[in-house]
Amino acid sequence: MAKQAVRFSKKKRTQYRFQKLKMCKKCNRYSVLNDENCPKCASEFVGIESLVKSIFKNRLLTESIWILIIVCMGIVAAPTVETLYYSLIAGVIFVISYVLLTSIFMKSEYFIQLKKLLRVDFKKIQAGIQFDSDLAKEDVKQDQLAPAYEKLREIGDFMDNDQVKIRRVMVLNEIALRSDMELELEELIPSSYDKDFVKYALEVLKINRTLITKKCIAYFIHYRDAVVIDFGMDSLISVAGTALRMKLYILEFSGFIEEFLDYFPKERLLRLCNIVHANPDVEWGSLEEKTKRLVAMKYHYDPDFKRFVS
Amino acid sequence: MYSIVFTSALVLILIWKIYKLFKNKRSSGHFEDIDDELVIMLNEGDSIG
Numbered sequence: 258m259a260k261q262a263v264r265f266s267k268k269k270r271t272q273y274r275f276q277k278l279k280m281c282k283k284c285n286r287y288s289v290l291n292d293e294n295c296p297k298c299a300s301e302f303v304g305i306e307s308l309v310k311s312i313f314k315n316r317l318l319t320e321s322i323w324i325l326i327i328v329c330m331g332i333v334a335a336p337t338v339e340t341l342y343y344s345l346i347a348g349v350i351f352v353i354s355y356v357l358l359t360s361i362f363m364k365s366e367y368f369i370q371l372k373k374l375l376r377v378d379f380k381k382i383q384a385g386i387q388f389d390s391d392l393a394k395e396d397v398k399q400d401q402l403a404p405a406y407e408k409l410r411e412i413g414d415f416m417d418n419d420q421v422k423i424r425r426v427m428v429l430n431e432i433a434l435r436s437d438m439e440l441e442l443e444e445l446i447p448s449s450y451d452k453d454f455v456k457y458a459l460e461v462l463k464i465n466r467t468l469i470t471k472k473c474i475a476y477f478i479h480y481r482d483a484v485v486i487d488f489g490m491d492s493l494i495s496v497a498g499t500a501l502r503m504k505l506y507i508l509e510f511s512g513f514i515e516e517f518l519d520y521f522p523k524e525r526l527l528r529l530c531n532i533v534h535a536n537p538d539v540e541w542g543s544l545e546e547k548t549k550r551l552v553a554m555k556y557h558y559d560p561d562f563k564r565f566v567s
Numbered sequence: 568m569y570s571i572v573f574t575s576a577l578v579l580i581l582i583w584k585i586y587k588l589f590k591n592k593r594s595s596g597h598f599e600d601i602d603d604e605l606v607i608m609l610n611e612g613d614s615i616g
């Protein structure tokens with residue numbers, strides 16, 4: 258089946274994750290998606306921060322009403338005119354101190370209110386994310402892969418489980434990936450072997466090697482037998498080839514690289530020689546020896562390798 | 568006498584308020600912690616997928 262050509266919208270970034278939470282007040286439902294309006298009732302979502310602020314404001318309003326009642330009662334109950342004036346002045350000083358104190362401690366009060374709201378509404382948030390997840394499922398069913406992926410990407414910020422990761426990977430495997438796409442790989446590594454993930458990772462490797470990180474290479478090494486069964490030896494050779502991207506990776510995975518040295522294309526081997534040659538102080542172990550031997554055997558006539566052949 | 572009672576009442580309310588504010592200040596932390604707590608809560612015994 259031909260892969261779908263799609264364009265993802267840019268991922269919205271916030272300083273904190275919780276800032277992505279929003280609520281439809283009409284449906285009383287949370288969401289983590291990018292939509293501005295509730296897909297169910299079309300009313301506008303309210304961000305969690307505005308929600309906390311409005312709760313905070315309501316609390317202050319209730320408090321101030323109580324304070325006013327107390328001060329007014331004090332003034333009304335004053336037995337003499339003198340005490341009445343005294344109560345009035347005391348009341349005003351009291352109100353000013355109350356307001357000042359509250360504003361000084363605004364930040365911690367806001368923090369506590371936010372924490373409280375998240376704890377109290379935790380079940381609701383969970384249900385909201387489940388609803389978002391169902392929307393993504395619906396998108397997949399209707400072959401709307403870009404919106405489905407965008408939804409799963411947002412959900413993935415909150416749900417760190419294999420199920421969500423694999424669903425994202427499965428959608429990505431149906432899409433024609435391009436190097437200008439904002440792709441993720443390390444974030445999608447599942448906790449056990451998954452064929453879909455490996456398929457996706459090998460696709461990513463072709464278009465953007467920089468996404469193949471240490472954790473990803475370690476995953477391939479850990480599940481190498483299964484990878485070879487499903488995708489053949491060439492896939493491991495390509496992964497070992499990407500490990501030549503950085504000096505640090507070469508040192509970390511020298512054993513793995515050494516295994517596939519004979520199978521590397523010339524360009525990869527040249528890169529390895531360059532790095533080894535440029536860092537004579539580094540302890541490369543048997544990798545250096547084996548590389549030298551291979552170059553002497555296979556490329557001694559090649560002018561590109563001339564400076565490495567002694 | 569009345570002034571003393573009224574003033575004491577107001578001062579008591581203020582002290583109680585200050586106590587609450589300081590208590591909240593002590594138990595407040597970083598927003599990163601809220602983020603972590605939220606993710607941990609959501610992923611504990613999760614069924615969303």
Ligand SMILES: [Zn+2]
Binds near residue numbers: 281299
């Ligand atoms: Zn709604």
